[in-house]
Amino acid sequence: xxxxxxxxxxxxxxxxxxxxxxxxxxxxxxxxxxxxxxxxxxxxxxxxxxxxxxxxxxxxxxxxxxxxxxxxxxxxxxxxxxxxxxxxxxxxxxxxxxxxxxxxxxxxxxxxxxxxxxxxxxxxxxxxxxxxxxxxxxxxxxxxxxxxxxxxxxxxxxxxxxxxxxxxxxxxxxxxxxxxxxxxxxxxxxxxxxxxxxxxxxxxxxxxxxxxx
Ligand code: C5P
Numbered sequence: 762x763x764x765x766x767x768x769x770x771x772x773x774x775x776x777x778x779x780x781x782x783x784x785x786x787x788x789x790x791x792x793x794x795x796x797x798x799x800x801x802x803x804x805x806x807x808x809x810x811x812x813x814x815x816x817x818x819x820x821x822x823x824x825x826x827x828x829x830x831x832x833x834x835x836x837x838x839x840x841x842x843x844x845x846x847x848x849x850x851x852x853x854x855x856x857x858x859x860x861x862x863x864x865x866x867x868x869x870x871x872x873x874x875x876x877x878x879x880x881x882x883x884x885x886x887x888x889x890x891x892x893x894x895x896x897x898x899x900x901x902x903x904x905x906x907x908x909x910x911x912x913x914x915x916x917x918x919x920x921x922x923x924x925x926x927x928x929x930x931x932x933x934x935x936x937x938x939x940x941x942x943x944x945x946x947x948x949x950x951x952x953x954x955x956x957x958x959x960x961x962x963x964x965x966x967x968x969x970x971x972x973x974x
Pocket of ligand 1: 767880
């Protein structure tokens with residue numbers, strides 16, 4: 762099968778030296794890419810800036826901004842069977858990028874933010890949708906309520922939620938704990954484990970879902 766995976770943060774420039782970003786190491790997305798490759802699948806990995814080596818065999822597409830990630834994802838949809846959007850895409854970007862470094866002596870700037878395009882929602886809205894669509898949800902509370910809202914609003918086949926405030930888990934950690942929420946109101950818990958083991962389990966589950974659909 763062919764996987765399209767997004768990973769890492771995006772950066773939205775304020776001026777040539779400053780940007781707005783999200784906390785994300787990219788480890789979960791890269792682990793899923795690795796697991797899919799090890800299981801013999803084809804992988805396109807659309808990655809924001811991270812300090813990780815691409816898994817051997819993946820087609821790596823490097824991007825920086827949310828707009829670039831949106832365009833790269835849509836440009837690589839041909840033949841995709843399973844899309845896993847794991848990237849921590851910035852929800853807002855500066856309305857414009859100053860051409861030169863904003864000087865401190867000019868005072869504290871007011872930065873107007875505008876929303877970025879939601880990549881996951883844009884894939885969920887595609888008709889006909891030829892692939893299984895799974896999105897991640899990094900939450901700091903109300904895990905189930907927020908994940909189920911995303912599942913419906915973004916028209917996904919699965920939302921994989923993790924509590925990023927859980928001690929020792931999430932963000933830069935090598936471990937995580939996931940809950941997969943499905944449209945039939947069921948859910949599946951993948952308890953605390955290495956991101957590597959979780960990624961293997963996730964790839965198996967998603968392939969099973971895709972084969973059934
Ligand atoms: O709504 P929230 O940003 O928490 O949703 C998270 C999910 O949506 C993740 O799968 C993330 O990759 C995706 N997302 C996206 N494009 C955005 C914002 C989020 O694909 N602009």
